[in-house]
Amino acid sequence: MLGQQIAFGILALVMGVSALRVVTAKNVVHAALYLVLVLSGVAGIFILLAAEFLAIVQILVYIGAIVVLFLFGIMLTRAPIGRSNELDNDQRWAGVLVGLGLFGLLAAILYNGFGRTKLPESEVARSGDVGLAIFQTYVIPFEVISVLLLAALVGAVVIARRD
Amino acid sequence: MLENIWLIPAVTAASFFLIIFFGKRDPNKGATIGILALGLAFAFSTIAVVQWIGRPATQEVEAGHVVDGDGHGEDGGYDADGEHSETEGDHAEDEEEHSAGVGGGVAPGVLRGAVEAGGGEEGHHSYTIRSSVERRWEWFNNGQIKVEAGTSVDGLTVALCFVVSMISLLVHIFSFSYMHGDERFTHYYAALSLFTTGMFVLVTASNTLQALFGWELMGLCSFMLIGHWWDRDGNKNSNAALKAFFTTRTGDVGLLVGISILFFAAGETFDIQATNNAALSGSISKGVLVAGAGALLVAVIGKSAQFPLHTWLPDAMAGPTPVSALIHAATMVVAGVYLIARLYGVFWEAFDIPGGGWNPIAVVGAITIIIAAALAFVQRDIKKVLAYSTVSQLGFMVMALGVGAWTAAIFHLFTHAFFKACLFLGAGSISHSGSHHSFDMISDMGGLKDKMPWTYRTFLVATLALAGVPPLAGFWSKDEILVGAGENGYQAFLVIGLIGAFMTAAYMTRCVYLTFFGEARGAAAHHHPHESPPLIVVPLQILAVFSVFAGLLNAPGILKFTEWTDNQTVLSAGMEHHSFIPVTAALSVAVGLGGIATAFLYYWRGLRFPITAEGAGKPVYKLLSNKYYLDALYEGVIVKGIREPISRGAYWFNQKVLDGVVNGAGVAARGLAKFVYEIVDQKGVDGLVNGAGLASEGSGSLLRHIQTGRVQQYAALMLGAVGVFALALVLL
Amino acid sequence: MQFLLLAAFLFCVGVYGVLARKNAVLVLMSIELILNSVNINLVALGAYRGYEEAIIGQVFALFTIAVAAAEVGIGLAIVLLIYRNRADIDLTQVDLMKG
Numbered sequence: 001m002l003g004q005q006i007a008f009g010i011l012a013l014v015m016g017v018s019a020l021r022v023v024t025a026k027n028v029v030h031a032a033l034y035l036v037l038v039l040s041g042v043a044g045i046f047i048l049l050a051a052e053f054l055a056i057v058q059i060l061v062y063i064g065a066i067v068v069l070f071l072f073g074i075m076l077t078r079a080p081i082g083r084s085n086e087l088d089n090d091q092r093w094a095g096v097l098v099g100l101g102l103f104g105l106l107a108a109i110l111y112n113g114f115g116r117t118k119l120p121e122s123e124v125a126r127s128g129d130v131g132l133a134i135f136q137t138y139v140i141p142f143e144v145i146s147v148l149l150l151a152a153l154v155g156a157v158v159i160a161r162r163d
Numbered sequence: 164m165l166e167n168i169w170l171i172p173a174v175t176a177a178s179f180f181l182i183i184f185f186g187k188r189d190p191n192k193g194a195t196i197g198i199l200a201l202g203l204a205f206a207f208s209t210i211a212v213v214q215w216i217g218r219p220a221t222q223e224v225e226a227g228h229v230v231d232g233d234g235h236g237e238d239g240g241y242d243a244d245g246e247h248s249e250t251e252g253d254h255a256e257d258e259e260e261h262s263a264g265v266g267g268g269v270a271p272g273v274l275r276g277a278v279e280a281g282g283g284e285e286g287h288h289s290y291t292i293r294s295s296v297e298r299r300w301e302w303f304n305n306g307q308i309k310v311e312a313g314t315s316v317d318g319l320t321v322a323l324c325f326v327v328s329m330i331s332l333l334v335h336i337f338s339f340s341y342m343h344g345d346e347r348f349t350h351y352y353a354a355l356s357l358f359t360t361g362m363f364v365l366v367t368a369s370n371t372l373q374a375l376f377g378w379e380l381m382g383l384c385s386f387m388l389i390g391h392w393w394d395r396d397g398n399k400n401s402n403a404a405l406k407a408f409f410t411t412r413t414g415d416v417g418l419l420v421g422i423s424i425l426f427f428a429a430g431e432t433f434d435i436q437a438t439n440n441a442a443l444s445g446s447i448s449k450g451v452l453v454a455g456a457g458a459l460l461v462a463v464i465g466k467s468a469q470f471p472l473h474t475w476l477p478d479a480m481a482g483p484t485p486v487s488a489l490i491h492a493a494t495m496v497v498a499g500v501y502l503i504a505r506l507y508g509v510f511w512e513a514f515d516i517p518g519g520g521w522n523p524i525a526v527v528g529a530i531t532i533i534i535a536a537a538l539a540f541v542q543r544d545i546k547k548v549l550a551y552s553t554v555s556q557l558g559f560m561v562m563a564l565g566v567g568a569w570t571a572a573i574f575h576l577f578t579h580a581f582f583k584a585c586l587f588l589g590a591g592s593i594s595h596s597g598s599h600h601s602f603d604m605i606s607d608m609g610g611l612k613d614k615m616p617w618t619y620r621t622f623l624v625a626t627l628a629l630a631g632v633p634p635l636a637g638f639w640s641k642d643e644i645l646v647g648a649g650e651n652g653y654q655a656f657l658v659i660g661l662i663g664a665f666m667t668a669a670y671m672t673r674c675v676y677l678t679f680f681g682e683a684r685g686a687a688a689h690h691h692p693h694e695s696p697p698l699i700v701v702p703l704q705i706l707a708v709f710s711v712f713a714g715l716l717n718a719p720g721i722l723k724f725t726e727w728t729d730n731q732t733v734l735s736a737g738m739e740h741h742s743f744i745p746v747t748a749a750l751s752v753a754v755g756l757g758g759i760a761t762a763f764l765y766y767w768r769g770l771r772f773p774i775t776a777e778g779a780g781k782p783v784y785k786l787l788s789n790k791y792y793l794d795a796l797y798e799g800v801i802v803k804g805i806r807e808p809i810s811r812g813a814y815w816f817n818q819k820v821l822d823g824v825v826n827g828a829g830v831a832a833r834g835l836a837k838f839v840y841e842i843v844d845q846k847g848v849d850g851l852v853n854g855a856g857l858a859s860e861g862s863g864s865l866l867r868h869i870q871t872g873r874v875q876q877y878a879a880l881m882l883g884a885v886g887v888f889a890l891a892l893v894l895l
Numbered sequence: 896m897q898f899l900l901l902a903a904f905l906f907c908v909g910v911y912g913v914l915a916r917k918n919a920v921l922v923l924m925s926i927e928l929i930l931n932s933v934n935i936n937l938v939a940l941g942a943y944r945g946y947e948e949a950i951i952g953q954v955f956a957l958f959t960i961a962v963a964a965a966e967v968g969i970g971l972a973i974v975l976l977i978y979r980n981r982a983d984i985d986l987t988q989v990d991l992m993k994g
Contacts, residue, residue, distance in 0.1 A: 008897060008898075012901050016901075016904060016908075019904070019905055019909070019928055022912060022924060022925065023908055023915065023916065023921075023925055023928075028918060028920065028921060031921055031924060032924065035924050035927065035928070038905070038928060038931065039927075042931045045901070045935055045938075046956075049898065049938050049939055049949075050942060051938050051942070051952075053953065054953045054956055054957060057957060057960060058934075061960050061961075061964055062927075062931075062960065066963065066964055066967050069967055069968065069971060070920060070923070070924060070967070070971070072971070073923075073974060077919075077920060077974060077975065077978040077984050078978070079984075088915050088916060088917060090987075091875065091876060091879050091914055091915060092915045094879050094883070094914065095879060095912075095913075095915035096911060097883070098879060098882050098883045098886060098914060099908065099910050099914075100907070101883070101886045101890075102882070102886050102906070102907050102910060103904060103906075103907040105886060105890055105893065106903040106906070106907070107903060108893070109893060110896065110899050110900060111896075114896045115896070123946065125946070125949055125950055129950050130950055130953055130957075133953075134954055134957070137954075138954055138958075141958060142958075145958055145961045145962070148961070148962065148965055149961060149964070149965050151965075152964075152965030152966070152968050152969050153965075155968075155972070156969055156971075156972040159969070159972040159973060159975075160972040160975050162979075870992070870993065871990055871993055872989070872990025872991055872993035873987055873989065873990050874989065875913065875914055875915075875916075875922070875986055875987075878914060882910055882914070
């Protein structure tokens with residue numbers, strides 16, 4: 001599985017740096033673009049984990065829709081274009097502390113719990129099986145999600161309405 | 164009535180309560196109730212006497228053998244045979260010599276009255292007497308000590324009941340006129356009833372506790388009655404009452420100690436009969452017996468006014484005269500004599516009475532006779548003369564008991580009550596109608612013979628009886644005492660008795676002279692003396708009659724008194740009845756007449772002696788006038804010496820210690836209050852309260868800053884907290 | 896295991912971003928990071944367990960994506976509204992609930 005390891009390593013690196021850049025970029029648009037990188041990396045991870053359907057969906061929905069939405073939001077809120085120093089508030093260091101603390105904790109727990117378990121060999125998940133799972137076993141959550149999306153749609157329209 | 168003799172004290176006790184509660188409503192202010200009750204008591208007593216006389220004599224007693232519970236006799240503990248045979252011998256000689264003089268030879272050593280052919284061992288007399296009537300009820304029983312209440316009736320009891328009830332009744336009647344108009348008339352009668360109750364309780368008691376109860380009751384009533392006029396004359400009357408009470412109280416300590424000792428010595432019983440038996444049977448050790456008897460003797464010295472505790476009796480004359488007649492002539496003061504007579508077994512063994520020579524009882528009695536008689540010569544107050552005469556006669560009775568002449572002592576008690584009461588009531592009559600309430604013979608009396616004839620006659624009769632002129636009562640009883648003294652081996656006391664008789668006759672004649680003869684002086688001259696009203700005179704007459712005839716009860720040949728009062732204890736102890744000895748009789752008559760003659764010569768004929776009060780006799784006169792300085796000793800030295808330091812100490816203690824403590828407590832309380840207010844309240848409590856408020860405020864203003872309204876901050880805090888919790892969860 | 900670690904890393908970075916960014920849109924982006932890390936977790940854990948569970952993991956991740964989308968929509972609508980009222984989406988200025 002060496003190839004897998006290397007691929008993972010590259011992806012993890014890219015994602016890590018990008019994620020850090022998302023939260024520390026001085027340019028809002030740059031942050032958004034770094035977010036795109038992170039999301040792509042996530043898709044790559046999905047592929048590594050034999051979830052191809054999900055990877056495609058990730059790219060489509062996240063990068064295709066959500067990031068665009070973000071960009072629209074940046075545009076509509078007249079976010080400062082270009083470098084700006086005022087993107088972080090004064091609890092940066094508290095945030096660092098909390099973040100590091102959490103990471104340390106989670107790492108410890110994960111190491112404790114999963115140790116050096118290796119990923120088993122598995123075949124790629126077939127989309128048909130995913131579809132079957134959605135529409136047979138988990139049909140009710142599916143319907144609920146549909147309603148949720150409807151509600152979100154209506155809600156967004158209502159909230160952002162200009163009247 | 165003999166079984167129900169308790170009715171007599173019950174009647175007088177009921178009378179006391181009725182007078183206290185209802186006396187004021189009675190138009191006679193309670194006197195009716197009192198007189199009726201005493202009349203009833205007297206009737207009961209008379210019935211009791213009659214019943215007792217009619218009682219068959221069935222109990223056999225042998226001299227020297229004590230009848231104890233088991234019924235078998237034990238030896239008296241001394242050589243009875245030797246003594247008895249000796250005395251018998253003497254008797255025989257006397258009888259042979261003087262049989263002509265005495266009507267009917269009487270066999271030696273044999274008791275007159277109910278007689279059985281002498282049984283028992285040789286030399287032991289046996290008597291058949293009336294057995295006493297005893298009733299006992301259990302009072303309380305705490306498992307270890309059984310205390311009874313009971314009555315024991317024998318000849319002595321009924322004789323005394325008769326005397327006490329009669330004299331009390333006469334005093335009640337007398338007082339109705341004498342105390343008329345007195346502001347505390349009702350209480351006076353109540354106290355008289357209560358007092359009589361006390362005496363009855365003492366006389367009928369079958370155990371020492373009951374006797375103690377009656378004794379103390381009488382002490383209390385005597386205090387109340389002596390101090391009846393406490394609001395007159397400054398403190399004189401109340402002081403006299405206190406003196407009487409405290410002096411007898413001093414003796415009462417002895418009574419309590421004696422009763423306690425005898426209780427334990429006699430096997431934890433208070434019963435008089437049992438105590439006597441225990442003493443006579445020798446089961447009590449000599450030392451214990453002497454201690455008990457000695458303690459009782461102290462009580463008798465106090466109550467019966469013997470030397471040295473006689474000082475209260477003359478001062479007690481501050482009370483009303485009928486009170487003196489009842490209490491200090493016939494009743495309370497003889498309580499001591501009665502006590503010895505009742506517990507005679509104890510005294511007989513303790514002081515070895517049959518031994519002859521001397522013993523403490525006889526010595527006390529003898530000293531008292533002489534010193535009291537001497538003091539009677541220098542008194543101005545008629546009641547004081549009579550008081551000292553009473554003390555002296557009590558000395559006779561006590562001495563008689565001391566020399567073993569038990570029946571003689573009781574008989575003298577019996578007769579003395581009549582003529583002494585007559586004398587006291589006569590003095591009351593004189594003061595009431597003759598000397599205008601004064602008792603001073605020298606300055607306020609004289610020449611009352613013709614103005615108050617009945618008073619004079621009864622007084623004279625009583626005086627002659629007291630002096631021992633035959634055939635009046637006093638002669639028989641006094642003579643019997645002297646015979647007893649001589650025959651029982653106490654010759655010295657016989658001599659003292661004769662001297663006492665001489666002095667008695669002399670000072671009484673002096674008294675008669677100063678009161679009834681000579682020139683009227685002072686009040687007698689100015690206040691038109693007249694005879695007293697019948698309610699006063701009739702009791703005098705009754706008593707005079709008794710003074711004449713009562714003595715014949717025990718005249719030789721009749722000897723009824725002896726027969727009726729013989730009791731088991733005394734006879735089994737070995738007391739002897741001696742027959743009449745004409746020599747002694749002649750001697751006593753001689754000294755009596757000699758005393759009268761001496762005084763007669765001095766006062767009527769003006770004979771003077773070389774030794775006068777102002778001359779060579781001055782020291783003696785001074786000694787007598789100051790009552791041997793005994794009062795000075797008692798009050799000035801002893802009482803003051805104890806009282807002063809105690810009172811000073813108590814005062815110091817009160818001022819410094821008690822007040823110091825109280826004041827200190829006050830100061831401390833104030834200081835504490837101040838402290839509490841300033842520090843605890845203002846600073847502490849208020850500080851706390853204010854502090855709580857301030858803390859709230861402060862913490863609030865501090866914590867306010869957390870709520871910035873910024874969501875991110877909240878989120879940060881929340882995530883931080885979650886992290887900490889998770890850490891904690893993981894670690895633990 | 897390394898997937899899980901990566902997910903944890905992304906999560907923590909996202910947390911930092913939520914706490915430390917002033918611009919509301921940037922905060923939303925950080926939330927997206929968090930949600931993605933969750934997705935990775937779901938899929939990875941499913942993959943560890945076998946084929947069936949992997950399917951289930953993926954299904955859940957799909958749902959999460961849908962929810963994320965809805966949430967971003969609403970969130971941006973709210974941000975727009977805030978912008979309209981204040982002409983500024985500085986989150987430090989939103990402190991009307993200040994005590």
